[in-house]
Amino acid sequence: MTRAGLVRKSAYQDSVVLLALARDLRTSAGVREVAALMGTPANHDLLRQSGLLTVEAESAGPNDLVIVVEADSESHARAALARADELLEARQRRRRSTGRVLPRTMESALRQLPGANLALISVPGAWAAAEARKALRLGLHVMLFSDNVSVEDEVALKGLARDKGLLLMGPDCGTAYLGGAPLGFANVVPRGRVGLVAASGTGLQQVACLLAAGGEGISQAVGVGGRDMSRAVGGTMTLDALDALGADAATELVVVIGKPPAPEIERQVEDKLRALGKPAVVALLGGEVGVAPGEGKVRRVSTLEDAAAAALSALRRETWTARPFSGDGAAIRRRIAEARGTLTPGQRTVHGLYAGGTLAYEATLLLESLLGPVSGNLRPHGVGIHRVIDFGADEFTLGRAHPMIDPTSRIEAIAALAKDPRVAVLLLDIVLGHGAAADPAGDLAPALRAAREAARQDGRTLHVVASVIGTEGDPQGLAAQVAKLEDAGVWVLSSNAQAARAAAGIAGADP
Amino acid sequence: MIADLFARELRVINCGLEGFAQELEQLAVPVIHVEWSPPAGGDPRKAALLAALEDEDA
Numbered sequence: 323m324t325r326a327g328l329v330r331k332s333a334y335q336d337s338v339v340l341l342a343l344a345r346d347l348r349t350s351a352g353v354r355e356v357a358a359l360m361g362t363p364a365n366h367d368l369l370r371q372s373g374l375l376t377v378e379a380e381s382a383g384p385n386d387l388v389i390v391v392e393a394d395s396e397s398h399a400r401a402a403l404a405r406a407d408e409l410l411e412a413r414q415r416r417r418r419s420t421g422r423v424l425p426r427t428m429e430s431a432l433r434q435l436p437g438a439n440l441a442l443i444s445v446p447g448a449w450a451a452a453e454a455r456k457a458l459r460l461g462l463h464v465m466l467f468s469d470n471v472s473v474e475d476e477v478a479l480k481g482l483a484r485d486k487g488l489l490l491m492g493p494d495c496g497t498a499y500l501g502g503a504p505l506g507f508a509n510v511v512p513r514g515r516v517g518l519v520a521a522s523g524t525g526l527q528q529v530a531c532l533l534a535a536g537g538e539g540i541s542q543a544v545g546v547g548g549r550d551m552s553r554a555v556g557g558t559m560t561l562d563a564l565d566a567l568g569a570d571a572a573t574e575l576v577v578v579i580g581k582p583p584a585p586e587i588e589r590q591v592e593d594k595l596r597a598l599g600k601p602a603v604v605a606l607l608g609g610e611v612g613v614a615p616g617e618g619k620v621r622r623v624s625t626l627e628d629a630a631a632a633a634l635s636a637l638r639r640e641t642w643t644a645r646p647f648s649g650d651g652a653a654i655r656r657r658i659a660e661a662r663g664t665l666t667p668g669q670r671t672v673h674g675l676y677a678g679g680t681l682a683y684e685a686t687l688l689l690e691s692l693l694g695p696v697s698g699n700l701r702p703h704g705v706g707i708h709r710v711i712d713f714g715a716d717e718f719t720l721g722r723a724h725p726m727i728d729p730t731s732r733i734e735a736i737a738a739l740a741k742d743p744r745v746a747v748l749l750l751d752i753v754l755g756h757g758a759a760a761d762p763a764g765d766l767a768p769a770l771r772a773a774r775e776a777a778r779q780d781g782r783t784l785h786v787v788a789s790v791i792g793t794e795g796d797p798q799g800l801a802a803q804v805a806k807l808e809d810a811g812v813w814v815l816s817s818n819a820q821a822a823r824a825a826a827g828i829a830g831a832d833p
Numbered sequence: 834m835i836a837d838l839f840a841r842e843l844r845v846i847n848c849g850l851e852g853f854a855q856e857l858e859q860l861a862v863p864v865i866h867v868e869w870s871p872p873a874g875g876d877p878r879k880a881a882l883l884a885a886l887e888d889e890d891a
Contacts, residue, residue: 334870336850362875384875424868431846435865439838444849449871452884453848462846463838467853487834503843503862506853542839566835756856 323354326399327376327390328406334360334385336444341723343389343409350405352398353391358406361386428456442505444468450493451475458482458490465545466492467506470716473554476547480558489566490559495545496523499530506545507726509755510795514539516633517573519563521548521580524678524753525626527791528818529579529605532630534793535816538637541572548679551583551591560587561594568598576602577633579626581683582609595620601636605629607680608687611644626684627817646823646833648816657813658827664783665828669746672825673739674698674710675732677725677762678791681751681818682712688822692831707744708829711735726758729765736766740773740784747785748773749825751818754792754803763790763803767810774811785828786812789821 335343344358357374359365361382369375374390382388389406393399417424425431432438441457443450447470454471457464458479466479471493483490491498497520498505502513509527511534520526523545530540544563551557560578567573576598578591583606592614595602601619605626614620621642623632628644635642647654672689676682682700689696695706699715713725713732725732732750739745748770752762759765770786777784788807792800804814815821823833845864847854854866873879 332870336852338850338852360875385870424866426868426870428846428848428867431848431865431867435844435846435863438844438846438863438865439841440843441846441848442853444847444853445869446871448877449880452872452880453869455884456887457846457848463835467849489835489838500838501841501843503857503860505845505857562835566839569836570839572839757852 323392323394324396324399325374325376325390325392326396326403327374327378327388328403329361329378329382330387330410332385333387333410335387337723338727339413341728343406346409347389347391347402347406350391350393350398350402352394353402354394355392356402357388357390359388360384361388428453428460428462432460432462439463440465440500440505442467444506447471447493451479454479454490455482458486458488461486461488463489464491465495465498465505466490466547467495468492469494473549473552476549477555480550480555484558484562489544489563491545492547494523494547497526497543498545499540499543501542504756507753507755507757509534509791509793510797511793512539513541513572515541515572515574515637517541517567517570517576518543519560519567519576519578520545521550521560522680524751524791525579525605525607525680525684527678527753527755528626528681529577529630529633531791531793532627532817533633534795536630536634538634541570541574542567548581551580551587553584553587557583557587557590560591564591564594564598568600574600575633575637576600577629578602578604578606579629579680580606582606592620603629603632603636607684625688625817625819626680627819647820654815654820654824655827655833658824658833661783661785661813661828662830664785665746666743666782668743669782670707670829671744672708672747672749672829673735673745674749674822674825675735676710676712676751677714677732677753678751678818679712679714681753681791682710682714684818685749685822686710688819689826692823692826692833693829710749726753726762729759729762729769732766733769736769736773740776741780743780743782745784746829747787747825749821750786750788750812751821752788752790752792752803752807754790754796754798754800756797758798761798761803761806763798763806767806767812770807770812771810785825786810787815787821787825787828788812789815789818791818
């Protein structure tokens with residue numbers, strides 16, 4: 323085994339570029355492990371932990387690119403590093419070929435693109451607030467995709483935004499649609515009559531995709547960040563975005579998505595919604611359901627699917643009642659019963675392996691209501707035998723891209739759970755759209771197939787239930803992704819809520 | 834002002850993941866990518882001092 327590395331001084335690369343580079347190098351002959359990262363102190367620690375910290379890497383600073391390769395021979399390691407050089411050179415050549423000189427600051431970018439009105443900021447969290455402040459001072463609205471921004475910075479940034487009449491979406495705003503343009507991780511959906519304000523990216527994506535499946539589109543969709551409706555932040559951007567949707571002629575109905583906020587903020591949001599004079603649906607996961615008290619048409623629902631279904635019904639002027647399964651509910655229940663019949667007496671648990679944080683949270687709530695306590699990183703003190711993991715949480719993404727792009731952490735978990743005789747069902751989300759992996763179902767299908775086969779050889783049937791958050795217009799194509807999963811033996815349902823209910827049903831609940 | 838953002842053509846300054854700029858370009862949304870790197874050579878202490886100086890200028 324040989325280890326070799328290279329360091330490129332002052333050659334900052336973003337995490338997605340680094341992931342693509344590492345993936346490519348892993349396919350080089352004889353290569354066992356690859357690290358491609360910037361020389362930050364945190365990354366030095368990661369390299370040290372994985373035994374990949376070379377002498378050169380140790381001297382690298384935060385703006386220096388580090389590549390370390392572990393291979394079965396020195397010639398293979400050297401060939402992989404030569405390949406890295408080649409890929410980085412090709413990248414530089416592509417950039418030069420456009421003939422453009424890219425600006426290095428927000429100010430010079432604004433000079434090059436006069437009339438710019440939005441800054442999309444996705445730099446590492448430690449630097450994100452400073453860039454957002456610069457953008458707001460230049461009079462730009464901000465979509466702050468970066469996470470790891472402190473609540474103090476968030477309050478200060480949103481205060482500055484409000485003073486200037488600007489929108490600050492985020493932090494950790496994964497998805498938005500403005501004037502029909504998708505921003506960040508976003509599915510290809512039609513323009514339409516529904517205006518969305520969402521505290522979460524994947525929650526927004528699920529609702530937008532289900533609206534699209536029902537033939538409706540989005541007028542504007544604003545992500546406000548998971549903490550906006552907290553007491554500390556005070557719902558600043560939710561309330562400002564609702565005012566703007568009220569004035570937006572294209573918006574006929576408003577949907578608000580989030581977790582239950584502080585009671586006084588919830589009241590302010592509902593008062594604001596009533597004042598808009600447009601029908602509204604509020605999905606506060608884990609919150610109250612039914613028609614909100616007081617005058618006006620504000621309906622509260624408990625799942626993302628119900629938010630889309632209630633919105634579609636309101637636009638069609640139909641009455642709406644929540645149902646556990648769409649389509650042929652009887653057939654779904656029969657399939658659940660059949661699957662349950664294949665389990666061994668020891669197979670009792672559901673394991674949710676999630677890329678989307680809000681989807682993981684929604685699944686946790688549904689499994690808790692149907693099966694009892696659930697453990698996992700969203701329930702740090704949870705003691706249940708069932709478990710839901712949000713693989714997009716900070717502890718999994720340090721030095722690694724998000725699981726919507728990088729399937730590694732979920733693949734490792736699937737392989738480990740295949741050996742556990744207590745596991746009855748694996749429950750997953752597959753998120754499509756711009757920004758997501760090119761073939762997320764294809765990335766996971768071999769691992770799922772192998773897991774089912776390993777369980778079968780052990781005398782068990784391991785069930786895999788999933789939902790695909792996507793549309794036919796997405797680069798990955800909804801039908802093609804569903805087909806890949808079904809081919810690997812996965813049962814694909816039409817929403818995350820239905821997938822969670824089906825998984826609970828197989829494990830013995832009555833959904 | 835937020836209503837203006839909804840009504841006008843979106844023109845984006847992208848600072849961070851370059852893929853977002855490429856996707857907007859493909860959708861014919863006017864976008865410019867900032868070739869960003871951590872300020873002050875990635876030293877958070879120096880960067881904070883620089884930011885404080887900028888704040889005084891602002």
